Amino acid sequence: MSLKKLFAPRSIAVVGASDRPGSFGCCSAENSLRSASARVYLVNPRKKELHGQSTYETLSRLPETVDCAMICTPKQTVLPLLREAAELGTKAAVVFASGFSEEHSADGIALEREMQDLAGKYGMSILGPNCAGLINNVDKVNLWGMNCSLDMNTRPAGIGVLAQSGFIASNIMARPGLHISYVVSSGNGNIVPLEDCLEYMTEDPAVRVIALYLEGVRDAAKFTKALGAAARARKPVIVLKAGKSAVGARAASSHTGNLAGNNEAYRAVFRKYGVVEVDCLEELLCMAQMFAVLGDHLPRSTGLGGLNLSGGANTICADLCHLYRLELPGLSERDKARMRQFIPAFATPDNPLDATTALFGDIEKTIGLLQVYEQIPEIGGVTVGCSIDITEGKVSVAICEALLEARRRGLKKPYYVVPSLEGTPSPRYQEKLEREGIVLMSSAKTAYRCLALLRDYMNYRPERHDLTPSALPADPAAKHTAVLTEYEAKRKLGAWGVPVGDERVFRSAEELSGAAEELSFPLAMKISSPDILHKTDCGGVRLGVSNLEEARLAFTQILEHCRENCPGALLDGVLVGPMAEKGLELILGVKRDSQFGPLLLVGLGGVFVEVFHDVALAPCPICREEAEDLLQSLRGSVLLRGYRGEPIRDSGAAAELMVRVSRYAVEHPELQELDLNPVFVYPEGRGVRVVDALMLLRQPEEAGTNQKEGSA
Numbered sequence: 001m002s003l004k005k006l007f008a009p010r011s012i013a014v015v016g017a018s019d020r021p022g023s024f025g026c027c028s029a030e031n032s033l034r035s036a037s038a039r040v041y042l043v044n045p046r047k048k049e050l051h052g053q054s055t056y057e058t059l060s061r062l063p064e065t066v067d068c069a070m071i072c073t074p075k076q077t078v079l080p081l082l083r084e085a086a087e088l089g090t091k092a093a094v095v096f097a098s099g100f101s102e103e104h105s106a107d108g109i110a111l112e113r114e115m116q117d118l119a120g121k122y123g124m125s126i127l128g129p130n131c132a133g134l135i136n137n138v139d140k141v142n143l144w145g146m147n148c149s150l151d152m153n154t155r156p157a158g159i160g161v162l163a164q165s166g167f168i169a170s171n172i173m174a175r176p177g178l179h180i181s182y183v184v185s186s187g188n189g190n191i192v193p194l195e196d197c198l199e200y201m202t203e204d205p206a207v208r209v210i211a212l213y214l215e216g217v218r219d220a221a222k223f224t225k226a227l228g229a230a231a232r233a234r235k236p237v238i239v240l241k242a243g244k245s246a247v248g249a250r251a252a253s254s255h256t257g258n259l260a261g262n263n264e265a266y267r268a269v270f271r272k273y274g275v276v277e278v279d280c281l282e283e284l285l286c287m288a289q290m291f292a293v294l295g296d297h298l299p300r301s302t303g304l305g306g307l308n309l310s311g312g313a314n315t316i317c318a319d320l321c322h323l324y325r326l327e328l329p330g331l332s333e334r335d336k337a338r339m340r341q342f343i344p345a346f347a348t349p350d351n352p353l354d355a356t357t358a359l360f361g362d363i364e365k366t367i368g369l370l371q372v373y374e375q376i377p378e379i380g381g382v383t384v385g386c387s388i389d390i391t392e393g394k395v396s397v398a399i400c401e402a403l404l405e406a407r408r409r410g411l412k413k414p415y416y417v418v419p420s421l422e423g424t425p426s427p428r429y430q431e432k433l434e435r436e437g438i439v440l441m442s443s444a445k446t447a448y449r450c451l452a453l454l455r456d457y458m459n460y461r462p463e464r465h466d467l468t469p470s471a472l473p474a475d476p477a478a479k480h481t482a483v484l485t486e487y488e489a490k491r492k493l494g495a496w497g498v499p500v501g502d503e504r505v506f507r508s509a510e511e512l513s514g515a516a517e518e519l520s521f522p523l524a525m526k527i528s529s530p531d532i533l534h535k536t537d538c539g540g541v542r543l544g545v546s547n548l549e550e551a552r553l554a555f556t557q558i559l560e561h562c563r564e565n566c567p568g569a570l571l572d573g574v575l576v577g578p579m580a581e582k583g584l585e586l587i588l589g590v591k592r593d594s595q596f597g598p599l600l601l602v603g604l605g606g607v608f609v610e611v612f613h614d615v616a617l618a619p620c621p622i623c624r625e626e627a628e629d630l631l632q633s634l635r636g637s638v639l640l641r642g643y644r645g646e647p648i649r650d651s652g653a654a655a656e657l658m659v660r661v662s663r664y665a666v667e668h669p670e671l672q673e674l675d676l677n678p679v680f681v682y683p684e685g686r687g688v689r690v691v692d693a694l695m696l697l698r699q700p701e702e703a704g705t706n707q708k709e710g711s712a
Helices: 024-032 075-088 106-122 166-173 194-203 220-233 255-259 262-272 281-294 311-323 333-340 363-374 394-408 427-435 444-459 486-495 509-514 548-565 624-633 635-639 651-667
Strands: 011-015 039-043 053-056 068-071 092-095 125-127 133-136 141-144 159-163 180-185 209-214 237-241 276-278 303-308 379-385 415-418 480-484 504-506 523-528 541-545 573-578 584-593 597-604 615-619 671-681 688-690 693-699 707-709
Touching (some): 011 024, 011 075, 068 075, 075 092, 075 106, 106 125, 159 166, 166 209, 166 281, 180 194, 194 209, 194 220, 209 281, 276 281, 276 444, 303 363, 311 444, 333 363, 363 379, 363 394, 379 444, 394 415, 394 427, 415 444, 480 486, 504 509, 509 548, 548 573, 584 651, 597 635, 597 651, 615 624, 624 635, 624 651, 651 671
Parallel strands (some): 039 053, 092 125, 159 180, 159 209, 209 237, 237 276, 379 415
Antiparallel strands (some): 133 141, 133 180, 480 693, 480 707, 523 541, 523 573, 584 597, 584 671, 597 615, 671 688, 671 693
8 A cells, every 4th residue: 555645645634623623623723834845624514614714514525535544533433434435435534533553442443443454445545543643744744633843944954753751752853953754653553554564764865773672563464574575675773662561472381482582583574674772762862863974874894083172071981882882993192193282281192182281272273183083993883072052152152163264174984073061952963963963962971872773883884684574473273382202303303304313213122122222322301201301300311321230220110200290291211312422501492472482592502591681683594694693692602612721612503503403484474483492503513403402383283192281
């Protein structure tokens, strides 16, 4: 469905227009009449004139079929009005009324479902219900239903704002000087979902950066498809995700299930697609404005130069750079000598630099210092400690003029003006500086946190990720979880090329004795049961069994212990195979998220998982480069590279196993969880070995007998 008639209508009808201050009908009429590129008609059967314009009794009385109808009436009138507009040929609408699915009542849900059916029948794009509207500052169209202070004649464009909260969207729009291309409040988002609006902004060249306030996703495949397109186009997407503290699904039976919660799934998606995730609204706006002002002129390196006018500001700069791991490249002796030309004799040339109060008001010396930074390749941009506030003090003005003169003289590196405290910037100098690509940041801590996020975005490489949209989640009709035995799981994985070793299930001690010549001691012996997920807890494991006599005894003891400790469990027998040579332990797993499909989890085994939760997560499928980066992101990855005399491990084989498992998960939508723990990683060139495997499949109730009710 095309959203052009919704985002950029050439004609608008405000249905329910009024003159009652603060009402949707009044605000919509006033706002829409400011639209420079659309004809606006006001519809009200009880008024002949409103806001200096003649009104119309109904939509059918309008002189033309409008592109978009703004429905400003109560919920019980909405559907008849939408049907009238649709039958006339109107292809877009904005519905402000509440009382639909957001109330979770049967009546409200039914009304919204009827609205969805109507939209589908007539091919109508309906924003809302329960939304605040849409503003298009590119084509100068205002479809906002609340008070609006945005002046489309003066406000620069650049940011696409998309929010699932009308209140948040209004607060963002009210921020003075913010470069805005679009503001969209998606409301309930069941007809024109947030994902469609995101896709529209991704494809629009008038949007340099997308700022998204996100509560949840309805269509994960469409959402990740849009994120993938933005990543390839190098269009930043900044997300403030609400509800981070919410508990996801019930804890699963495996390590993987316990470690891959709902919030972790979103973060994994964001990392995969290069999304910049922020923690608060201030960071969202600071990041969005930074990207909008910088445009295509992002820094070429991630190092920073710091220029401050006091020791206190300089120390704060250094401390915050350390806190956020921002690099402050050291100065060569040549750089220090050049810097001494512009600072007093008692000052120390360094990075960051305390240029002292002697620099106050000296434009030429400030430019001289900026020229030093310009010629240091490791420095990508310069932070300038200064408050360009509305009072336009002498020092602030001098700094502004120095930065502007630096641009006139050909200096090109990004400059970030960092105030010690948040304040109202001078509109005059904000406009001048931003026109030259100079960014006015938020207060110091937010500023340096955002510069760290900019560094991370610059380091992101879309070509090192498989940007295939999210795989489909499990079939909701498959409500039962079937647990495979370790032997069954390994057979499935082995057929997929996963190294699982040679093992066999024996059902009696006599059968074990009869195969004595085939056994390769020492042996690993484990209970084989779909009902015993953690074998050691039930006494179901014996390792290092060195001869047949020990094997017969171990077989008997394993069965006895499991009957005693796990009464009622189905016991298939005992899984027997050669002991695997000890290697560095990894945990590798898959959990199928209810929205984003299978997620791959990898971590160092043992204490790293149990105590430190040192794991990395990524949506499936992944590519080889992505697997390598996930391994390197682990805090314990130093163990893979060899540590204190230990051999370098076969990281390449581990990465290949991760890719193979991720593709297995995509190709087998019935897979709910997979836990490979441990996986032994051997010295370089000797590969990997899956030692234990737990596999849970989602199946219809009648599919099998070894099932557990509900989620695992």
